[in-house]
Amino acid sequence: MAAPEGPLVVGVDSSTQSTKALVVDAATGEVVARGQAPHTVSPEHESDPEQWWQALRQALEQCGPAVHRAAAVSVGGQQHGLVTLDGRGRPVRPALLWNDVRSAPQRDRLVAELGGPKAWAERFGSVPAASFTVTKWQWLRENEPEAAAAVKAVRLPHDYLTERLSGQGATDRGDASGTGWWSTADQAYDQEILGKVGLSPELLPRVLGHGEAAGTVRPQEGLPLPQGTLVATGTGDNMAAALGLGLRPGRPVLSLGTSGTVYAVSTRRPADPTGTVAGFADARTDWLPLACTLNCTLAVDRVAALFGLDREAVEPGGGVTVLPFLDGERTPNLPYASGTLTGLRHDTGAGQILQATYDGAVYALLAALDLVLDEDAEPDAPILLIGGGAKGTAWRETVRRLSGRPVVVPRAQELVALGAAAQAAALVLGEDAAAVARRWSTAEGPSYEAVERDEEALTRLAATLSDADTLLRRH
Numbered sequence: 436m437a438a439p440e441g442p443l444v445v446g447v448d449s450s451t452q453s454t455k456a457l458v459v460d461a462a463t464g465e466v467v468a469r470g471q472a473p474h475t476v477s478p479e480h481e482s483d484p485e486q487w488w489q490a491l492r493q494a495l496e497q498c499g500p501a502v503h504r505a506a507a508v509s510v511g512g513q514q515h516g517l518v519t520l521d522g523r524g525r526p527v528r529p530a531l532l533w534n535d536v537r538s539a540p541q542r543d544r545l546v547a548e549l550g551g552p553k554a555w556a557e558r559f560g561s562v563p564a565a566s567f568t569v570t571k572w573q574w575l576r577e578n579e580p581e582a583a584a585a586v587k588a589v590r591l592p593h594d595y596l597t598e599r600l601s602g603q604g605a606t607d608r609g610d611a612s613g614t615g616w617w618s619t620a621d622q623a624y625d626q627e628i629l630g631k632v633g634l635s636p637e638l639l640p641r642v643l644g645h646g647e648a649a650g651t652v653r654p655q656e657g658l659p660l661p662q663g664t665l666v667a668t669g670t671g672d673n674m675a676a677a678l679g680l681g682l683r684p685g686r687p688v689l690s691l692g693t694s695g696t697v698y699a700v701s702t703r704r705p706a707d708p709t710g711t712v713a714g715f716a717d718a719r720t721d722w723l724p725l726a727c728t729l730n731c732t733l734a735v736d737r738v739a740a741l742f743g744l745d746r747e748a749v750e751p752g753g754g755v756t757v758l759p760f761l762d763g764e765r766t767p768n769l770p771y772a773s774g775t776l777t778g779l780r781h782d783t784g785a786g787q788i789l790q791a792t793y794d795g796a797v798y799a800l801l802a803a804l805d806l807v808l809d810e811d812a813e814p815d816a817p818i819l820l821i822g823g824g825a826k827g828t829a830w831r832e833t834v835r836r837l838s839g840r841p842v843v844v845p846r847a848q849e850l851v852a853l854g855a856a857a858q859a860a861a862l863v864l865g866e867d868a869a870a871v872a873r874r875w876s877t878a879e880g881p882s883y884e885a886v887e888r889d890e891e892a893l894t895r896l897a898a899t900l901s902d903a904d905t906l907l908r909r910h
């Protein structure tokens with residue numbers, strides 16, 4: 436490996452299953468060192484923020500001596516999670532994560548109380564799902580009032596880590612737009628919804644503009660980053676990946692991780708009253724319309740494990756249909772649903788059930804793609820396939836067969852961490868983060884041409900979803 440040309444920067448991805456850290460040469464985008472440490476998620480979908488901090492320290496430690504030379508750091512984190520802190524900055528309770536649907540009743544009431552789905556979409560860009568932070572806060576108030584009363588600061592996962600690094604309560608518009616208390620119309624915290632849920636704005640972090648620094652790394656024992664290292668604002672993990680790809684408007688991304696997401700950058704502020712598309716802000720000055728499923732790689736891996744199969748051991752055919760809603764679902768909005776399997780015959784093979792699970796997971800995302808893309812998007816633009824699942828052949832082939840579009844799998848694998856690194860590099864170099872990532876050529880990788888769309892499978896999935904509606908909505 437050639438000696439790094441530019442200053443070194445650190446990008447962090449604190450996602451659902453693990454923390455990944457990359458040390459990156461700001462001039463070339465070359466990854467000089469990497470580290471990764473796992474997280475624990477409880478069956479209720481809660482995680483201890485203190486464990487995220489320890490995972491961050493471990494991941495940085497694994498990066499070795501390069502990390503001591505970092506000029507700046509930035510954190511991309513799983514969106515929406517409710518982190519509640521006491522007066523000393525310690526978690527009051529474990530964080531409620533994006534894939535916890537316990538706040539579905541609070542979600543329904545909040546949507547109705549603030550004028551219904553259209554009013555929410557126009558004001559907040561999104562009709563909130565039970566993933567959104569505001570619904571979780573309301574759940575906490577109703578179910579654990581003593582814990583809610585002890586809260587002196589509310590943070591998102593990436594803000595929590597930014598604050599542990601720098602001592603500053605700061606966030607960015609991208610992650611703020613997934614809370615349900617930051618209005619995309621006003622680009623500010625919304626006093627009415629905060630009043631309704633009894634949350635003082637003083638408990639929330641400042642929303643910084645892109646290109647601003649949150650602060651510098653404060654002295655801390657056992658943290659390998661040098662004191663005084665610049666700390667960028669950070670952002671939500673999907674916004675970070677969009678930055679990491681240097682994404683231009685209209686180009687669709689499909690991310691296969693714990694969550695499945697499909698999104699594009701748009702210059703128009705989204706406001707989808709059906710609630711399928713969340714109208715997030717991106718980490719710069721544009722928008723990031725996005726649809727998210729709760730059941731993606733973990734649902735497929737669970738079905739493979741049930742049958743004792745490798746995740747690649749798929750078989751075609753068989754006419755079986757799986758709606759893999761093991762955790763309830765957000766897209767479509769079916770928080771009380773569980774998984775269903777129909778079309779089982781004596782000759783159905785386990786590999787066919789596994790393939791049908793991939794199909795069910797990918798179908799939900801592709802069904803939202805047309806709503807995510809605005810009229811500026813090219814209809815045949817290739818899908819950029821990212822996330823842990825993008826490493827798998829069965830995932831890639833399922834996306835090709837059900838989308839009928841070309842697919843590009845970027846060679847750079849850790850796009851969230853790279854996007855965070857681009858934010859850090861932008862601070863040091865005084866440039867735009869997306870321009871930095873474009874120079875790094877992060878979106879390049881093998882290209883797979885379009886194949887004929889499997890209309891039979893798509894029609895069968897749509898019909899099963901419609902026929903099972905009553906079952907899927909039962910509490």
Ligand SMILES: Nc1ncnc2c1ncn2[C@@H]1O[C@H](COP(=O)(O)OP(=O)(O)O)[C@@H](O)[C@H]1O
Nearest residue numbers: 450451452453692693694732822823824826827
């Ligand atoms: N080689 C592979 N082939 C297919 N899937 C993979 C492979 N390696 C990892 N995965 C999937 O990637 C998922 C983790 O993806 P990742 O994007 O890192 O998740 P998250 O960001 O949500 O923590 C795992 O659940 C696993 O199923």
Ligand SMILES: O=C(CO)[C@@H](O)[C@H](O)COP(=O)(O)O
Nearest residue numbers: 450451513514533692693694
């Ligand atoms: O809720 C969403 C997007 O709205 C999720 O995409 C989370 O941001 C979690 O991401 P991963 O940990 O699966 O990357």
